[in-house]
Amino acid sequence: MLSIIRLALRNILRSPLRSSLAAFAIAFGVATLIAAEEISLAVTAAINHTAESETITAFMSEQLNVGLTVVGLVVAAGAGFLLFNNYSMSVVQRQGDLGRMRAAGMTRTQLIGMLVFEALLLGVLGGALGILLGTVIGQGIIQLVQATSEIFNLFGQTRVSTLRVITSAGLGVLISVSAALSPAYRIAHLPPLEALRVSLSPETAPTRSRGPLLGLLGSFALWLYLAIAPPGRWALPETANRLTIIFVLAWIACVFAMAPGLIEVVSRGARTVLLRTTGAVGWLASDNLRRSRRRVVLAVLTLAVAVAMIVGVTGFLTYWFDELFFRTPAQSLKDRPAVGFFPIEIEAGLQAYNSVSSFTMPEGFKQKVEALVGEHATVLESYFVLAPEISFLGDSYFSYILDLEDLRAAGDLLFSFSYGDWDRAMEFAERGCVLFVTPGVAQKNNAWLGEAIPIRTPSGTLGCTIAGIGPTFVGASIIGASALTSYPMQAPISIIAFPYSPSDLRAILPELQALADASPGIWFLEVTRFTEIQQDGMKSVVIAMDGMLLLAVLSAALGVVNMTVIAILERRRELGILRAVGATREQVGWLITIEGFLVGLIGSTLGTVLGIGLVLLYVVISAGSVMGFPDFPVWSAAWSSARPALGPGLFAILTTPWLTALSARVPARKMLRGSVTETLSARSG
Incomplete structure (x- = not known):
């Protein structure tokens, strides 16, 4: 066994360029996974942590982590493909040497063990290098996003979890070993004489x-x-x-x-x-x-x-x-413009979350808005909760708690029916808690219209019936207002006014703006501007992902370097003859x-x-x-x-x-x- 290990080490040291290329390909995959967690944790690290702020921002961190981790896995998979090509071309280039080892008495198992151990060592080296590069890449992408975004303008200091470091490095080793198995098995089962003969035959079209x-x-x-x-x-x-x-x-x-x-x-x-x-x-x-x-x-x-x-x-x-x-x-x-009042300055980006300690609207504010809008608009209070069972993406994507009469009068912005209708939905609401969800959330729970989904709340499990299925605002599920008693929420996090027409908006806009100006800690914003933000x-998320995906292109460039080196070695006689003539x-x-x-x-x-x-x-x-x-x-x-x-x-x-x-x-x-x-x-x- 020791002789096999020594041979593997010698082969790595004999080909430092090829070994370095393989190690860097692994390192890029590991580094992207580590950088993904660092970036996602940094998004919320500088925010004042209250129950409301964590409800509002938890989904940002989770979804960014999921998205960037997927990109990291894609880069790692690309690195695996590159490594497979690397090992395949390496085995072909070394076919003569490997054939002579088999002819001298090395068994198939020993040959496979030597090649796999080479890949294992390169995987460990690449994993260690990726751990070092991960933080550097993460900080670089954070700086890039901060320089190009008005929203993601505040990142805190954080540390990547030990679990992420271990799993990322372990994945790098696993990818390296897996990529070497097929080429190793193929060359080991080639008869020694055949290996020697093939290695000496010239390339043909x-x-x-x-x-x-x-x-x-x-x-x-x-x-x-x-x-x-x-x-x-x-x-x-x-x-x-x-x-x-x-x-x-x-x-x-x-x-x-x-x-x-x-x-x-x-x-x-x-x-x-x-x-x-x-x-x-x-x-x-x-x-x-x-x-x-x-x-x-x-x-x-x-x-x-x-x-x-x-x-x-x-x-x-x-x-x-x-x-x-x-x-x-x-x-x-x-057709139906809307305006909203918020307890934070949305246009200030993440910096707004760091300078505010209260993330709820003052008591009685809805009544003030209703008095101003009169018959020109519907006024709706919105509450954010975390309900993993009906989360649209992952477990921390927010859901709304809304009054159904206000939701119905607000138009199609927050929900529209693909399955069901309002009359039937109101019948369900008379019996208890109701939900309005997307088809994806319904099928995630193996439930459909009229069927109940049990939701865990701070007050215990709450059975809620699906009263409507269709598109919701950014996919967020909606829970009827009767569920408010199951959550420890005293005030809404926003109040939205839905004018019935653009002319109604023009009629009430000055008074609503004046109300916001006279209310410290309250910011007024048109919902159109909110969606633009x-x-x-x-x-900015796309920029972060593209920054990480560039590593895949760099890995591919390393593959071209590897191809060039092997091409020159295989064609050295041909190139030498060209020089000679x-x-x-x-x-x-x-x-x-x-x-x-x-x-x-x-x-x-x-x-x-x-x-x-x-x-x-x-x-x-x-x-x-x-x-x-x-x-x-x-x-x-x-x-x-x-x-x-x-x-x-x-x-x-x-x-x-x-x-x-x-x-x-x-x-x-x-x-x-x-x-x-x-x-x-x-x-x-």
């Missing part, structure tokens, strides 16, 4: 495969079905979730299958252009893409996954914020650089297509089912969500080729700076 054609036909069939019969028009949340997984996996498989064909098309199409612009060097570079198909496919897919993550997350968040959360406000407030805050170091260096540029171009293009496809799939299949919008415009919402995602995709197409060209150029210059003889005898670094 690949034979034609039906994979790209099957991928193209599969994609055509998939999108044709979605165009004719989009599941979003009939699927409820649980069914939509299952279909989304199936279609996403099918789309990814189709894109991956088409990758070799795209490489072939680009290689052939770039020949003439590169021959005219860069001469024979460019012609050789385009031809090498076809000759080194397997290695190029792995590098292209690594880049594609990284770009697709950025494009996909951008489109996903656009869909949730613009098409789901703010669809109702955007439509309702045009919420949307601005969501943009008159090619300069600069020309050979440009050959490798152009190959890197083409890999970046193909990978970023494929990633953009993959990411846009994932966005369209998700929207067309889910189509607002979690919120319950009737007559949801499936394809219109899908294209509206995909358009903002095109920006990061086009940016990636314009910049990634230069990044990968640079990533290829640096190791190429280092490994080709010697003489012809040294190039022929180059060792792995």
Whole structure:
């Protein structure tokens, strides 16, 4: 066993560059998970903690933690894909040495153990490095968000939990070991003589495969079905979730299958252009893409996954914020504007929460507002509570307690029916506690219209009947006002006036503003402005997520460096011969650089297509089912969500080729700076 460990250590030290690339890929995944918790905890660390403030802000921290953790897991998964490619190419490059070990008597189990132990050591190294990088990345993203946001303008000092550190580092080790298992098993079960023979055979152009054609036909069939019969028009949340997984996996498989064909098309199409612009060097570079198909496919897919993550997350968040959360406000407030009184200065962002000790409205304030508005508006008091059973997202997403008569008179902003009606809802309310929830919350509890959901309250368990199912304001569940006796709340956290028309608003606006001015500690705001502030805050979340996703692109660039190093080592005789017949170091260096540029171009293009496809799939299949919008415009919402995602995709197409060209150029210059003889005898670094 000790000899196997020593061999693993020696192999790592013999290839410091490749080992460093693997360790950094792991570190990026671990660091994003640690940074996710640091950022989310810092959001509420500087807030004055009272029962009301924690009710209002707990969901911010939880949802930010969930969102950033998901991004961290996506980056970690991308790192796993990169590591799999790294280990696969490494095993191929070392095939001769591994074959000689098997021929000398090493068993399959010993060979697998050696390779897995290498991955284990790199996982531990990457995990330790990720722990150090996590805090740095977290603070960097916090500074970025503070510099670009008027809402997230106050972050406190916090410490990441020991559990998050241990689980993140452990996940890094697990990903590293898992990525090495398949390549290790494959090479261990290759007969020693076969391993030696394959390692000495030259690279040849690949034979034609039906994979790209099957991928193209599969994609055509998939999108044709979605165009004719989009599941979003009939699927409820649980069914939509299952279909989304199936279609996403099918789309990814189709894109991956088409990758070799795209490489072939680009290689052939770039020949003439590169021959005219860069001469024979460019012609050789385009031809090498076809000759080194397997290695190029792995590098292209690594880049594609990284770009697709950025494009996909951008489109996903656009869909949730613009098409789901703010669809109702955007439509309702045009016809029925609303204004509100709040105990904090909403426009001051998180800083407002730090300077206020009371988060409730003064007693009797609703009566003052009602006296001013008269017959021009409905006045509604809103209470926030935490009810995990009916939380729209996670366990800490807030729910409202509202008076049903006021809710009914307020219009569609806070709730509209997809299932049920007001007459039946009022009948349920006469019997006790009632709920108005989205279809997602109803199915989460395996309940439907007329069925009860038990809710744990400070006063005990309260059975509440679902009186209505449909879209609510930003997805928050609504509990009837009869439940107020079960919660220790003495006053509302906001009072909203709903004028019956824009002219009614104009008639009462000056008096309402004067009331706010004469009431210390009370701020007046139009609800339209309130939703704009919420949307601005969501943009800050996107910035934080994009900042973390950039690590995925950097990880992919490390994959290109790894591909370049292995390509130079595998082709050292070919490159040495080019040098011997008159090619300069600069020309050979440009050959490798152009190959890197083409890999970046193909990978970023494929990633953009993959990411846009994932966005369209998700929207067309889910189509607002979690919120319950009737007559949801499936394809219109899908294209509206995909358009903002095109920006990061086009940016990636314009910049990634230069990044990968640079990533290829640096190791190429280092490994080709010697003489012809040294190039022929180059060792792995």
